[in-house]
Amino acid sequence: MMSTPSPRPLWQDLLHGALGFALVSLAAFSIWAFAGRFFAPFGGEVAMYAAIAGVFLGFSGLLLGRLAGSIGRFYQAFLPAFFLYAIVWCIAWFAFKNRTGEWLGAAAGSIIFTYVVMKILGSTRGWLLAAVTLFGLHSAGYFAGDWAMYDVWLSPDNLADLTKKDRAQAALMGKLSWGLFYGLGFGAGIGCVFHRARVGA
Known part of the structure; x- marks a missing residue:
């Protein structure tokens, strides 16, 4: 059964998605930040990415369920879409392990995620524009994070003035x-x- 159009404006869904998913993302990236080295004997980087994906898959609906009208309906669309996105992104990353892999993963992942979500929710009208928008916002966030890590916190100028303990922090x-x-x-x-x-829809 198709849902009726929501009266919620676009800006509200953008804000809801951004704030809710940011909280989930902080929890997911905490695995990398606090426990990344513990995955070395248990599959290494692949196992760590799987654990991070598990956090995204398991907890996103708790904060973003309203975007689809209910948590159940959100997970119905989000779980397969994000699972495929994660697989595609990881394939691209492990194939290149550079900017090419990151951009290819973002582009292909955004296309797949958007189409799967909209197909399951009952309408693919305008899906390509939505995919381009997702790609742009996803890439902006991803590369802003890259900048924050390597050009701010771990920049050569910053590291030069830090002790070993402070570098870890x-x-x-x-x-x-x-x-x-x-x-x-x-x-x-x-x-x-x-x-x-x-x-x-």
Whole structure:
């Protein structure tokens, strides 16, 4: 059964998505920040990414469920969409492990995420524009996080003045900053996609 168009304005869904997903993202990136090294004997980077994806998959609906009208309906669309996005992004990253992989993962992941969500929610009208919007917001958040970590917290000028203990603290703050910016950008894009799906249904 298709849902009726929501009276919620786009800006409200963008804000809801950004703030809600930022909180989930901080929790997910905390795995990298606080426990990343513990995954070394248990699958390393792949296992860590799987754990991070698990946090996103498991907790996003608790904060973003209203975007789809209910938590159950949100998970119905979000779980397969984010799962496929995560797989595509990881394939691109592990294939290149550089900016090319990051951009390809963001582009392909945004397209797949948007189409799957909107298809499941009953309308693919305007899905390509929604995908482009998601790609832009996702990329803005992701690369803002990259900048915060490597050009602010872990910049050569900053590290030169820090002790070993302070460098570890700077790395932790850099990872959490990346999680915050990534969550804000991707979350705003998620809000846009779910809004477009509701309005078009």
